[in-house]
Amino acid sequence: MSRLPVLAIVGRPNVGKSTLFNRLVGKKLALVDDRPGVTRDRREGDASLLGLEFRVIDTAGYEDEDPDTLPGRMRAQTEAAVRGADAALFLIDARAGLTPLDEEIARWLRTQTVPVVLAANKAEGRSGEAGLIEAFSLGLGEPIAISAEHGEGIADLFEQLLPHLERETDEEEGEADRAAPLKLAIVGRPNAGKSTLVNAMLGQDRLITGPEAGITRDSIAIDWSWRDREGVDHAVRLIDTAGMRKRAKVEDKLEKLSVADARRAVDFAEVVVLLLDGTRGLEAQDLRIADAVLQEGRALIVAINKWDVAENPGGLFQGIRAALDEGLSQARGLPLLTVSGKTGKGIDALVEAALALRATWSARVSTGQLNRWFEGAIEKNPPPAPGGKRIKLRYITQVGTRPPSFVLFGTRVDQLPDSYLRYLVNGIKRELGFATVPVRLAARAPRNPYRPK
Template sequence: MSFTLAIVGRPNVGKSTLFNRLVGKRLALVDDQPGVTRDLREGEAKLADLRFTAIDTAGLEDATDDSLQGRMRRLTERAVGMADVCLFMIDARTGVTPTDMVFAEILRKKSAHVILAANKGEGAAADAGVIEAWSLGLGEPIRLSAEHGEGLNDLYSQLMPLADEFEKNAQDTGPQVDVDVDEDDEEDAVPVPTRSKPLQIAVVGRPNAGKSTLINKILGEERLLTGPEAGITRDAISLRMDWNETPVRIFDTAGMRKKAKVQDKLEKLSVGDGLRAVKFAEVVVVLLDAAIPFEQQDLRIADLAEREGRAVIVAVNKWDVETEKQEKLRDLKESFDRLLPQLRGAPLITVSAKTGRGLDRLHDAIMRAYEVWNRRITTAQLNRWLTGMLEQHPPPAPQGKRIKLRYMTQVKSRPPGFVVMCSHPDKMPDSYSRYLVNGLRVDFDMPGTPVRLFMRSQNDQNPYKGRKKAPPSKLRKHLKGRSKD
């Protein structure tokens, strides 16, 4: 039986460190400075034989207005309301602060099950803080060290009876049956996203492009922290949902600025987290700001997604504030074709994350790009096509050596990859490879998707080809000497 554990507390008490230890991965960013975590991050946690969902939350601060800290606090309080158990962490070396006292009172009212943990409890310097934690009125504190893994046995002892209680209540309400859409087992068929294997989508772009707002609108609730400030998102947060009946896992990433401007250590960690999300994704949505589209950093981000071999969608946000929509759209398409020729034919979708307009078109474009990204073409079709391409435009003969293209086959999908067996592959100019790639995109209806084309030489049957001539043996030298006599 799985339950939900929300880890809450003041900034910099070690919540993300414990979260990473429970899930067994470095999912959450960790740094010495307070306030690193801002969004809610969920992960499948494991503690001995217990399996549960852990939620890493932003640090609780004494702010209730519409400031960034106030919005972070409301998001954390929402996590407290949706969790089965709350793990309230304090810093044992600092001791109990007035802020801890305020939040302990809030947790007593809002959560039915609260476990108190005094983190950073290794060494004698934490003794006073552990004793002082009794004053919070939340029972016996667990002496923890999330950094070194100490005290997890005590945490298990307190979670175990609660897990049994949740399991008993679930049995009383009857079994829950989760029926997944049956998967297509055919090797060449396009895989259908299911709840166990959802479609992986990463939303990337510059700071303040509206990535978190867009995902909140798709989700239908304010799940991610948003606001007018640039650079709010720091972690690459993943969320599972059903989007128009399609199971998806969507990644919200930190805004990526120019490399020269990224000096702060924390921002470097955030950008690195976003780049990893691009590598794990299947479809990448590059979100642009309609007011300043196709800046140099936008082009770099789109090129990165193409080089990683991901299906790419270009979405232009804040379309609701545009007045000359037709003229602007015409300029956008012209700039797209000119500045991103490697993604020629990729979908260009206009959306408004604020009003939700264009989200259905964005969903359809993602599913279409995913289908093309998984496409396979038979060898017979490819070779008939290759014959026609050779008749229209034969390959060049560099240095008088004619290049013969013998046959072609598809060796992979996701993205589509093709091998052409030919003579002198090292002499094949890049312009002719681009001619074949562009023909593949047009003739087999693969607009925008990355296409990988490799030139290979057929294996020669002569095992001695390329080997140096062996020197004559001593016997041959001797016989040659006798013949002269």
């Protein structure tokens, strides 16, 4: 795996560096107190900001002291952290305004080769406006108004840090993901033939099967090696789960525990196979299970089992295809395959489809390609203007994979109708290669520090 990019937070004592550090790492790892000088050593943690993953360093307050003193040695540690980082976040206190030490730090940062993002902390309300305006004089570009304590200005901070901390997936990392075991869960209603199918995959009677519904109670994970047509072995972790009945019909405490265990197995999986009983077709409970899988962001395949004994197979397949597209409009066109746990037919095609689906689920589109598509999409269908006021969409970026996740930036995006967001999601799926997996899209608007509270 390639290393995470590194962000160093720097500033004079007591401007809120440790508070911001704690917010970025999602834990209270750094001590926070009103007294200056609480942080002395560099503290590091893995951070996540709207899906952007990076390593963050909380540094000691930068003070102008003799190098042999404790504050001087702390300053040397801070300087070393900045020089080793991919970007530096210079934090000032918007309420207190600029100090001579802020100006000295800015002069030093301008001599460094590390990109610098300037943020004015404690900018909530009107008390920070003067300090925010003063910060322009530091010569480090436009300051971002944030509140580390209240989480305000996070979208703006993300936007400024993204060009410096975005990590492209390299070939070695992609190969490592493909070499990792495929986590494949088999789910469905009771007696759909899940355990029989797993036994057929393994080539042995590893799991108890029979005509009685509900034999499987615990989710069973089994490691398996599958060989493709080119003779390449692929590691697979098969997860057989208990049947999921409609919630209202589940009264037995043990069955409730079994269903809960099956839902946890879905959380653990990368690709989920929803197994249908080919002698019964698609039922409402199947759609509920499929929707729950997609809501969890997992890649989904629907497989029709007992295909060897299904009546009118052509009509059955087309009927299920149409019902899926209508009942799961958010996942129109998801893979639909046929298998037989009894004869083993269709198993190779099922695993091939699961491996391909995982690759799509884990894929990342380049920022350039994404924004070229985005510009064309909004030119073809501009966003609406509710109340006569224009919604301006600025750009879009992919912030995560597994499932593919995107953030849309612009002004007044909170007024975008759901229909327009669906238009964008459908475009991403159709034109950027994500048609078969769930896609998540969030909209973020920058905070206006001058807007009346």
